[in-house]
Amino acid sequence: MHSTIGTFYRSARHAAKGCFMGTALLATSVAVANSAAAAEMNWRQFEGTTITWAYDIHPYADALSAELPEFEKLTGIKVTPELYPDDSYWSKMTIQLTTKSPAWDVFGTGIQPAWDLAPSGSIEPLNKYLNDPTLTDASYDYNDFFPALRSALTWKIEDGQIAPGEGGEVWAIPHAFENIQLFYRKDILDKYQIAVPTTPPEMAAACEKLKAADPKITPLGVRGVRFWSSIHTAAVSIAQSYGVKDWVMKDGKLDTGLDSPESIAFHKDYVDMIKKCAAPSFANDNWYQVVDGISSGRTAMAIDSNMFGFWNDVKGQPASGKIAFAPPLHAPSAKSFNSNIWIWSLAMNAASEKKGAAWLFMQWATSKKVTLAGAVAGKLVNPPRTSTWADKAWVDYASQPEFNNFVESFKTTQDQAALAFTPRVGFGEAMNAWAVAMQKMVNGDDVETTLHALAEEVRAGL
Numbered sequence: 107m108h109s110t111i112g113t114f115y116r117s118a119r120h121a122a123k124g125c126f127m128g129t130a131l132l133a134t135s136v137a138v139a140n141s142a143a144a145a146e147m148n149w150r151q152f153e154g155t156t157i158t159w160a161y162d163i164h165p166y167a168d169a170l171s172a173e174l175p176e177f178e179k180l181t182g183i184k185v186t187p188e189l190y191p192d193d194s195y196w197s198k199m200t201i202q203l204t205t206k207s208p209a210w211d212v213f214g215t216g217i218q219p220a221w222d223l224a225p226s227g228s229i230e231p232l233n234k235y236l237n238d239p240t241l242t243d244a245s246y247d248y249n250d251f252f253p254a255l256r257s258a259l260t261w262k263i264e265d266g267q268i269a270p271g272e273g274g275e276v277w278a279i280p281h282a283f284e285n286i287q288l289f290y291r292k293d294i295l296d297k298y299q300i301a302v303p304t305t306p307p308e309m310a311a312a313c314e315k316l317k318a319a320d321p322k323i324t325p326l327g328v329r330g331v332r333f334w335s336s337i338h339t340a341a342v343s344i345a346q347s348y349g350v351k352d353w354v355m356k357d358g359k360l361d362t363g364l365d366s367p368e369s370i371a372f373h374k375d376y377v378d379m380i381k382k383c384a385a386p387s388f389a390n391d392n393w394y395q396v397v398d399g400i401s402s403g404r405t406a407m408a409i410d411s412n413m414f415g416f417w418n419d420v421k422g423q424p425a426s427g428k429i430a431f432a433p434p435l436h437a438p439s440a441k442s443f444n445s446n447i448w449i450w451s452l453a454m455n456a457a458s459e460k461k462g463a464a465w466l467f468m469q470w471a472t473s474k475k476v477t478l479a480g481a482v483a484g485k486l487v488n489p490p491r492t493s494t495w496a497d498k499a500w501v502d503y504a505s506q507p508e509f510n511n512f513v514e515s516f517k518t519t520q521d522q523a524a525l526a527f528t529p530r531v532g533f534g535e536a537m538n539a540w541a542v543a544m545q546k547m548v549n550g551d552d553v554e555t556t557l558h559a560l561a562e563e564v565r566a567g568l
Contacts (some may be wrong), residue, residue: 131202134327147243152463159467160202161214164193165417165487166282166450169480170471177470183463191411192335192392203228206457211464214455215278217258217525218334218533224277225263230454235465246469250491255280255449268529278451279472280490282480285445285523286343287407287515289415290399290407292430294323305438306344306375309407311385315407326383327396327408332545334537335392338446340409340434341376341544342526346444346561347436348372352536353528360568364540365561369556372437377547389545401425409434411448412516413487419509420484427508431515433522445519446526449490488516536564 116207161167167189174185188210190198196219202210203223215223223229235241249256262274290302298319303309313325329336350372351363363369375391380388385397385405399405401418403425408414415429436443452468454461470476474493480486482502494500504513527533543560547553 111432113526115193136281147240149181149466151240152460152461152466153235155182155460155463156186156465157211157458157460157467158186158188158209159198159212160190160195161212162192162450163189163451164192164214164349165340165413165485168213168280168481169485170476170484172226172477172485173471173476175512176476177420177467180470181463181466183466185467193331193333196333208455208457208459211458211460212452212454212468215451217278217449217451217529218338218527218537219345219439219451220259220277220451221268221529221533222531224261224268224428225266228456229277230456230458230461231277232279232454232465233275235469237274241462241465242469243540246473247493250474251280252283252418252490252492254447254524255283255490258447258449261529267531270529278449278453279468281450281452281472283449283488283490284411284413284449285447285488285516285519286339286410286434287412287415287445288409288432289400289412289429290432291403291405291428293424293428293512294403294406299332301338302432303407303435304443306379307437307438309394310379310382312407322403322404324383324385324399325407326379326389326472327399327405327410327498328380328384329393329396329410330380330384330388330544330545330548332389332390333392334534334541336544337537338448338526339393339411341540343434343444343446344376344436345369345407346526347440347442348375349437351528353530362536362561362564362568364564365554365557369557373544373547373553373557375437376554377544380548384548388548400429402486403428404540412512412519416487416504416509416512417484419512421506421508427510430510431512433515443519443522444526445523447523532567535567539563 116330158400171187178184199213220229259278260274260276261270298316300312300315303312309326316323316325319564320418348371349368354361354363385391393410396408396410397414397418400408412431418425419429420426433443434445452471454464454468458464472489477486477489477491478497478500480492481489481494482503489500491531540558547556
């Protein structure tokens, strides 16, 4: 978790206005584009090559897998997918990339893991590919991706640390993205006349009412595993509205805000909510359990990636038309909510021996045509291209009655969604420690004592 104060200041200068949790990257255009006058790119220039694409077992992977025959027909390039469960994918990715293994050519990642991998040279920077008209088709339109997504995936490396902002390299291409929302079983809340909660204390009260009305229902589904993914969804989104900061400058030195008064206040409310609302299996629950609970009706509400509800609203499924959406919870004293974003992206292994073919696959997989196809198949939600959200086929599909207020709620939440963490090497280590501390507090450890111990552990790594 090595860093320098100078790099932190440079990162802070590029922070988006109003972000509570450190640096939310500027939604500016990256200066990479194709020449409008470029000759047609040759899609078959790497014909006969076989590449490996690695990804989490996920509907996003399903969306891309369904289109692979088209890519192989177009290019003559064979793609071998390697798909792993979420619990093991991230460790496998770290091992593959840090050992400089060429086994994977293209892999799925989020922004945060890429922060740890880019400075070591494990990820291939992409500007040279985007700017080469012999490798990037003139119709690709990189600037069609939402500006906030492009900006979040662009940074410089200074003194071994991440320095976001203009003039940096593009490190990955958006494949799909998520904002964090509250989604709920409208049928269950209506049956027991429970209003949609807006704060953790309101949620705790609603959960107690639900448990009294029907003890078989788990009131709230949230991730609780000892891994950073359980922090980046519900916890960090709500924490922002309490004024919690992951890293701060204090007395001229880089420090953490995880034991601040704001953090203590947030954790007391959040831990109380989890104790009253979540399943006994909280410590082992990942996104699979969240999805299954809301789909089956065993869980009444969830705070997680907004597409989880969308997937389970599909016509013909038991939950169809029963799941509705709302912004995530916020502090009782806050005027509004905050929502973290997660960007599933495609990146290139710097150790790949087939970089040209790998780039053609990444370009095709994130093209307008393939993105739209995945979206209207109900698998690639949320699509990262602005053109998809303007396309009648997608808007009509996502506005069907079974999806209730998905489109309206997405737009409301997306207006305030931003990257919640300070970009820096060592993110994963610190956030994993936070997830472990959260489990301890839910299990009964004193909140203030646990947070002070967590902060000291984080400080020891600075």
